[in-house]
Amino acid sequence: MYCQPELLPSPTEIAARVWLEGISGSLLANLQATMQRVGLSFLFAMLLGVPLGLWMAYSRRADLLLDGINTIFMNIPALVVIILCFLWLGLNEMAAVAAVVINKIPVIVVTMREGGKAIDFKLMAVAKAFNISRRRTLIDVYFPQLYPYLLAATRAGLALVWKIVLVAELIGCSDGVGFQLGIYFQYFDIPGILAYTFAFVGIVLILEAGFIRRWENSVMRWRP
Amino acid sequence: MMQVHIANKSYCKGGTSVIQDLDFDVKAGEFLAIVGPSGAGKSTLLNLIAGVDTKFDGHITTSIGGTGPQNLGIMFQEPRLMPWLTLLENVCLVSDSPKSTLAIAKATALLETVGITASSAQYPGQLSGGMQRRVALARALMSEPDILLLDEPLVSLDQPAAMELRQLLLKVWREHKFTIVYVTHQLDEAITMADRILFLSTSPTKIIREEYINLPRPRQSQDVDALRLNLCERVGLLSGRLA
Numbered sequence: 001m002y003c004q005p006e007l008l009p010s011p012t013e014i015a016a017r018v019w020l021e022g023i024s025g026s027l028l029a030n031l032q033a034t035m036q037r038v039g040l041s042f043l044f045a046m047l048l049g050v051p052l053g054l055w056m057a058y059s060r061r062a063d064l065l066l067d068g069i070n071t072i073f074m075n076i077p078a079l080v081v082i083i084l085c086f087l088w089l090g091l092n093e094m095a096a097v098a099a100v101v102i103n104k105i106p107v108i109v110v111t112m113r114e115g116g117k118a119i120d121f122k123l124m125a126v127a128k129a130f131n132i133s134r135r136r137t138l139i140d141v142y143f144p145q146l147y148p149y150l151l152a153a154t155r156a157g158l159a160l161v162w163k164i165v166l167v168a169e170l171i172g173c174s175d176g177v178g179f180q181l182g183i184y185f186q187y188f189d190i191p192g193i194l195a196y197t198f199a200f201v202g203i204v205l206i207l208e209a210g211f212i213r214r215w216e217n218s219v220m221r222w223r224p
Numbered sequence: 225m226m227q228v229h230i231a232n233k234s235y236c237k238g239g240t241s242v243i244q245d246l247d248f249d250v251k252a253g254e255f256l257a258i259v260g261p262s263g264a265g266k267s268t269l270l271n272l273i274a275g276v277d278t279k280f281d282g283h284i285t286t287s288i289g290g291t292g293p294q295n296l297g298i299m300f301q302e303p304r305l306m307p308w309l310t311l312l313e314n315v316c317l318v319s320d321s322p323k324s325t326l327a328i329a330k331a332t333a334l335l336e337t338v339g340i341t342a343s344s345a346q347y348p349g350q351l352s353g354g355m356q357r358r359v360a361l362a363r364a365l366m367s368e369p370d371i372l373l374l375d376e377p378l379v380s381l382d383q384p385a386a387m388e389l390r391q392l393l394l395k396v397w398r399e400h401k402f403t404i405v406y407v408t409h410q411l412d413e414a415i416t417m418a419d420r421i422l423f424l425s426t427s428p429t430k431i432i433r434e435e436y437i438n439l440p441r442p443r444q445s446q447d448v449d450a451l452r453l454n455l456c457e458r459v460g461l462l463s464g465r466l467a
Contacts, residue, residue, distance in 0.1 A: 122304055125300075129298045130363075136317070140313075222347040
């Protein structure tokens with residue numbers, strides 16, 4: 001009874017549906033809208049979260065001041081932030097992206113704060129003793145120590161951003177994968193839902209293998 | 225040629241001083257050893273000379289008559305190589321233009337000098353502690369230092385490796401004629417290598433004795449032992465307290 005085709009359609013049926021949605025153009029249009037939101041919110045969240053986390057790692061006052069706020073924001077349900085953003089900023093792109101960014105920043109901050117604290121000052125002393133220029137110190141001594149944390153923030157970050165963007169789209173956007181899934185939900189269209197899911201997962205895997213994994217291999221080459 | 229004058233060094237404002245009224249000069253080309261017990265602030269002193277730590281009262285000048293500050297090279301207690309850079313990149317790192325063919329050629333030659341036979345494209349993690357220290361020495365020599373600071377560079381090495389590195393240090397010192405400030409807690413090491421030894425007290429660090437070593441080079445181990453015993457008879461020199 002768990003394998004009724006209405007509840008769990010066959011792979012060929014899903015593949016056919018992906019193809020149909022693909023040639024009609026709606027799959028690509030929705031994926032593109034979603035990817036754009038994911039990209040923007042990921043970018044803004046990293047741009048704000050990384051410096052904030054590092055600042056908290058080095059300044060006791062910043063840490064004391066922001067730690068509590070950060071914990072609160074990390075624990076406010078994503079749905080609350082999304083709803084409030086749409087109510088306050090209106091049903092537009094900015095509200096959707098802002099909601100995702102606000103959800104995402106605390107996680108990046110926590111990771112990067114740990115990264116900042118893990119910096120080995122003995123190695124920084126080498127740079128200082130040898131009068132290595134600021135730029136070279138950053139590129140060759142400082143950032144390589146942060147890469148594992150940046151990678152972790154990127155991985156965990158992308159995963160979180162996907163999920164939240166879809167919820168935001170379901171609630172307040174008129175295109176995107178989340179919006180389309182909402183419609184299929186109302187029509188009880190399981191093949192449609194799975195077709196979009198797999199298309200989406202495919203893109204995530206390509207990004208992971210083609211970009212993140214490659215980046216990791218190049219910066220972690222020295223690890224035996 | 226180098227004058228060190230440290231009136232006071234403490235780690236927190238108004239806290240207990242780690243180093244107090246420490247004055248000494250180092251002549252050009254001299255091999256100076258600084259001997260003191262653990263916790264005598266030897267590494268702190270070296271960090272001050274290297275400019276890693278600038279928070280202290282006093283001054284350290286490393287120039288002769290307006291020729292400007294001199295080049296410093298340093299070897300820390302640990303090799304402190306960047307694990308994500310290859311051996312060659314580690315040595316090149318301290319050069320002004322690390323990617324230039326000139327720097328690469330120079331670094332390659334230096335790695336050869338210190339006896340790194342392994343591929344210079346390896347990462348430090350693949351090397352033994354002794355080999356990593358050789359790379360650290362090559363890095364210290366890369367900036368063509370006028371003054372080479374060495375912070376217990378032989379500590380935690382096995383006897384043969386320490387002996388080899390000691391010979392290597394003396395060899396490059398004879399060839400390059402720079403000044404060496406060598407910090408150690410092992411008296412025999414200091415006697416084997418140095419022209420002059422300063423004995424430090426425990427904190428606050430002060431100089432409690434100065435000793436010129438006039439043994440001819442290369443120094444024989446029986447001469448070194450005899451002198452060491454002679455010095456050890458002056459009770460307290462090694463414990464950092466005056467008898």
